[in-house]
Amino acid sequence: MLDGGRFSGVFTPVITPFKRTLEVDTKRLIRQCSWLLQQHVGIALFGTNSEANSLSVEEKIDLLDELVAAGIQPSRLMPGTGHCALPDTVKLTRHAADLGCGGTLMLPPFYYKGVSDEGLYRSYAEIIERTGNDRLQIYLYHIPPVSQVGLSLQLIERLISAYPQTIAGIKDSSGDWENTKALLVAGWDNFRVFAGSEVFLLQTMRSGGAGCISATANINPAAIHALYRNWRSPEADSMHRQLVTLRETVQAFPMIPALKCIVAHFSHDPGWLRVRPPLIQLSDEQHKSLIDKLGALRFGLDDLA
Amino acid sequence: MLDGGRFSGVFTPVITPFKRTLEVDTKRLIRQCSWLLQQHVGIALFGTNSEANSLSVEEKIDLLDELVAAGIQPSRLMPGTGHCALPDTVKLTRHAADLGCGGTLMLPPFYYKGVSDEGLYRSYAEIIERTGNDRLQIYLYHIPPVSQVGLSLQLIERLISAYPQTIAGIKDSSGDWENTKALLVAGWDNFRVFAGSEVFLLQTMRSGGAGCISATANINPAAIHALYRNWRSPEADSMHRQLVTLRETVQAFPMIPALKCIVAHFSHDPGWLRVRPPLIQLSDEQHKSLIDKLGALRFGLDDLA
Numbered sequence: 001m002l003d004g005g006r007f008s009g010v011f012t013p014v015i016t017p018f019k020r021t022l023e024v025d026t027k028r029l030i031r032q033c034s035w036l037l038q039q040h041v042g043i044a045l046f047g048t049n050s051e052a053n054s055l056s057v058e059e060k061i062d063l064l065d066e067l068v069a070a071g072i073q074p075s076r077l078m079p080g081t082g083h084c085a086l087p088d089t090v091k092l093t094r095h096a097a098d099l100g101c102g103g104t105l106m107l108p109p110f111y112y113k114g115v116s117d118e119g120l121y122r123s124y125a126e127i128i129e130r131t132g133n134d135r136l137q138i139y140l141y142h143i144p145p146v147s148q149v150g151l152s153l154q155l156i157e158r159l160i161s162a163y164p165q166t167i168a169g170i171k172d173s174s175g176d177w178e179n180t181k182a183l184l185v186a187g188w189d190n191f192r193v194f195a196g197s198e199v200f201l202l203q204t205m206r207s208g209g210a211g212c213i214s215a216t217a218n219i220n221p222a223a224i225h226a227l228y229r230n231w232r233s234p235e236a237d238s239m240h241r242q243l244v245t246l247r248e249t250v251q252a253f254p255m256i257p258a259l260k261c262i263v264a265h266f267s268h269d270p271g272w273l274r275v276r277p278p279l280i281q282l283s284d285e286q287h288k289s290l291i292d293k294l295g296a297l298r299f300g301l302d303d304l305a
Numbered sequence: 306m307l308d309g310g311r312f313s314g315v316f317t318p319v320i321t322p323f324k325r326t327l328e329v330d331t332k333r334l335i336r337q338c339s340w341l342l343q344q345h346v347g348i349a350l351f352g353t354n355s356e357a358n359s360l361s362v363e364e365k366i367d368l369l370d371e372l373v374a375a376g377i378q379p380s381r382l383m384p385g386t387g388h389c390a391l392p393d394t395v396k397l398t399r400h401a402a403d404l405g406c407g408g409t410l411m412l413p414p415f416y417y418k419g420v421s422d423e424g425l426y427r428s429y430a431e432i433i434e435r436t437g438n439d440r441l442q443i444y445l446y447h448i449p450p451v452s453q454v455g456l457s458l459q460l461i462e463r464l465i466s467a468y469p470q471t472i473a474g475i476k477d478s479s480g481d482w483e484n485t486k487a488l489l490v491a492g493w494d495n496f497r498v499f500a501g502s503e504v505f506l507l508q509t510m511r512s513g514g515a516g517c518i519s520a521t522a523n524i525n526p527a528a529i530h531a532l533y534r535n536w537r538s539p540e541a542d543s544m545h546r547q548l549v550t551l552r553e554t555v556q557a558f559p560m561i562p563a564l565k566c567i568v569a570h571f572s573h574d575p576g577w578l579r580v581r582p583p584l585i586q587l588s589d590e591q592h593k594s595l596i597d598k599l600g601a602l603r604f605g606l607d608d609l610a
Binding site for chain 2: 059147148277
């Protein structure tokens with residue numbers, strides 16, 4: 001999944017299991033990461049759907065260390081490291097880079113709204129300078145529906161010009177294909193454009209993109225990877241339609257608790273249901289409805305531990 | 306400013322000075338807090354306009370300790386302690402409560418959008434239970450234009466019912482007088498409603514409110530406190546109009562850099578101009594324009610150190 005020093009393929013913001021105390025359940029997480037890697041899906045640890053923004057920097061540093069200690073190759077990790085506060089982002093980014101993570105996925109600071117491109121540029125520039133690791137590979141994280149702070153084409157171009165060895169790509173979770181297309185046709189050298197989900201994976205690949213980073217790859221990794229691998233095949237459009245149908249079924253529910261519900265169901269492990277506030281798990285009715293709808297699609301996950 | 310164990314009066318989210326390295330300049334901050342307290346304005350340390358969301362939890366803990374060590378009474382401090390991640394909020398809130406801070410101003414977790422009242426209730430409940438300090442006094446922070454996660458009347462009422470000794474009040478920065486009015490007429494026992502600025506201070510006082518927490522009290526503390534003190538006087542409306550004119554003048558510029566520009570100008574100390582990214586300081590033209598406009602209003606701050 002690393003080629004030319006940069007990522008391609010399918011990644012997932014792996015969901016984060018919690019103990020009864022709401023501490024991270026590291027063992028369950030390691031097992032899940034190993035399973036995903038066996039399905040050829042890379043680990044975008046600490047993504048939006050990982051509830052990363054409900055974890056402290058210290059928890060994330062400990063988790064990274066424990067995953068690597070458990071034998072997960074850092075070259076297959078793309079942890080999210082962007083926080084509101086500059087020192088937090090620098091601390092976690094430096095740790096990830098020093099561990100040898102293949103890249104980091106980086107939100108802009110997202111509390112202050114209506115900030116300027118100049119301010120966002122200085123933010124990323126300070127992070128890069130202060131991290132001080134030549135091997136650092138940053139994948140920008142554009143998710144205006146959640147962060148409310150987006151990354152313009154002009155800002156991205158300026159960052160690439162200033163830091164061509166470091167600004168490696170982007171995850172576009174705008175949900176706006178025109179934006180993804182503009183990133184793809186910009187033609188920046190070795191810049192990797194990831195769709196924010198499998199919904200735009202096929203279009204992204206046909207336009208020279210690198211793959212996708214998708215929440216639903218937590219539960220549908222093999223099929224999404226199959227489309228990535230076979231995007232040139234005559235069956236690609238039909239494979240794509242199936243993926244979209246499944247995603248739409250899941251998306252009809254709050255995404256993070258729905259993903260946890262599915263993993264809990266197919267692994268017969270209700271511990272997976274737990275979320276940290278401000279999220280709440282699905283109600284019993286939602287739970288049943290989701291599982292019934294997946295049944296109607298003949299969706300299953302036999303190999304889940 | 307503490308009566309019946311709870312706050313009233315005028316508070317300001319004191320702006321945070323930075324050194325060239327962008328580290329917090331503790332000495333400048335202590336001087337500024339002392340000056341504000343002399344003007345009878347309480348210290349809502351780590352508010353939105355303090356660039357609090359650009360500071361790490363560790364920086365905030367150190368600052369609290371240093372302010373108290375410098376002789377600032379913790380009973381006059383209302384630090385912001387709400388973060389996205391539960392462990393961060395608990396850590397800082399516990400520290401503030403253990404130091405004896407008169408109260409904390411608490412944002413809800415603000416990364417995940419569209420969260421339920423149930424999830425927000427559990428968030429505050431977990432924070433209170435985990436902080437485990439009977440003296441903790443929480444002032445809820447409702448600022449949907451920035452946080453994008455608001456606090457409904459139903460949620461507030463449920464929190465007050467469950468934790469009447471702890472949920473002490475609210476800062477309403479919605480900019481929506483109808484919302485503030487609804488909070489005031491709810492009639493919750495000893496619940497302190499603060500306007501988000503002096504714009505609604507007079508209306509708030511006339512409806513039984515506790516005061517205001519205002520960014521512009523950084524630069525106009527004496528006059529805002531005078532209105533608070535004399536809200537029943539025949540001159541109150543005319544005092545109010547003057548305050549609003551000044552605030553509108555400042556608000557025509559990006560608020561945080563504008564406040565820093567004003568303090569830098571009147572204290573002859575350009576070090577105050579510095580902000581952390583993603584914010585940027587005013588341009589030379591904006592700077593000149595702001596100072597000129599204040600001059601036209603005959604605004605001055607002779608006593609600023």
